Amino acid sequence: MTVKSLIATFTQQEDLNFLLTNRVPRAALTRFMGWFSKIEQPLIRDLSIACWRLFSDLDLTEARKTHFKSLHDCFTRELRPGLRPPDPDPSIVVSPCDAIIGAHGAIADTELFQVKGAGYSLLDLLGDPALVDTHRNGRFITLRLTSSMYHRFHAPHDCRIERVNFISGDTWNVNPIALKRIEKLFCKNERAVIQTHLATGEALTLVPVAAILVASIRLHFLDVLLNAQSRGPTAFPCDVSVRKGDELGWFEHGSTIIVLLPDHFEFCDNVKDGACIRAGEPLLRKPG
Structure with missing residues (x-):
């Protein structure tokens, strides 16, 4: 051939x-x-x-x-106790989930990319100009959960959850084939914008993005199931402290989590395109 x-x-x-x-x-x-x-x-x-x-x-x-x-x-299965222990180093932000590492790098002012050559904006993703300013020129990483992976996700660091914005939308597949063909895909799908701050003051935002066959996103600290029946955008003020590794919720199928942090955080050596990572493993490091 x-x-x-x-x-x-x-x-x-x-x-x-x-x-x-x-x-x-x-x-x-x-x-x-x-x-x-x-x-x-x-x-x-x-x-x-x-x-x-x-x-x-x-x-x-x-x-x-x-x-x-x-x-x-x-x-939505749980794992046996003791699996996925978070890295104990306080300078390390860990992966919130089992995933395949996708697009990651520096945010160019307010522009990210879902694959090389396919950009999207923080405003389109987050829908909140104030939060856009918080993450301007910061760092981002895309974590894709496949259908067979462990579907629960966890706190990547000790932090305080302050707000969740649910943004209703479509349910495109989020695999690499779709990411190459659908412009601004993450900004079109249903998603939850989870705003947190670390104890040291830095903003850390998680954006779980739903996809086809994902019937809902469950967050343990809210008494609402976030799905197509939720009317959005919907804001949920929160005041919840969590420790690194605490379970935050789950997807009901595979999907994606986008992690946003300030620009002084550095990617750990294990972070490479296409690499598999498990919840609790090093993701980014805050220089000493």
Whole structure:
């Protein structure tokens, strides 16, 4: 097979992937998945998990329990105690989740990028001019959770959660194929903007971004389930202190978390494009 034919085959596979995961009734499919995944009928549960295993690298050996009530129960599984301990170094901000590292780097004034050559603005992402000013010329990193990964996310450092803004939107797939084709994708999807400050005063913002089949984002410190039925943008003032590694919530399928920090934070040596990272592992460091 020639190089030209290999490229053509790869392009066709990308086209098919994009078609099957995006050119579908995304909102309806997501609502259906939210309903279907909670069915606690044993046969449906077992067939669903078996199908999931067939098309992914799902590994349940770290799960706290081995029996699940439903597909949703498996999606949102807890891990056995003692797994994912956060790096104890107080200068380290850790990864909030298991993920594949995507676009990351310096924010150019207020511009970020979802893949090389595809930019978007902080204002489009956050919807808050004051928060945009806070993160101007700062650092950002994109963490993509695949469908088979551990879906819960945790506090990346000791911090105080001050506000959550839920921004309603679409449910495009957030895989690399879609990121190359859909302009400003993260700014179009449903997302929660979680504003926090570290004890040392620096602003740390987490932006969990929903995607197709993500029926909701659950945050433990809010008594509201954030999903397509939420009317947004919706602001939730908070005053919650959390410690590094504390569980914050979960996605009900794979998705993305964007982490924003000031410019004096430096990426740790393990942060590389396409690398896998686990919750609690070093992400950025504050110079001493």
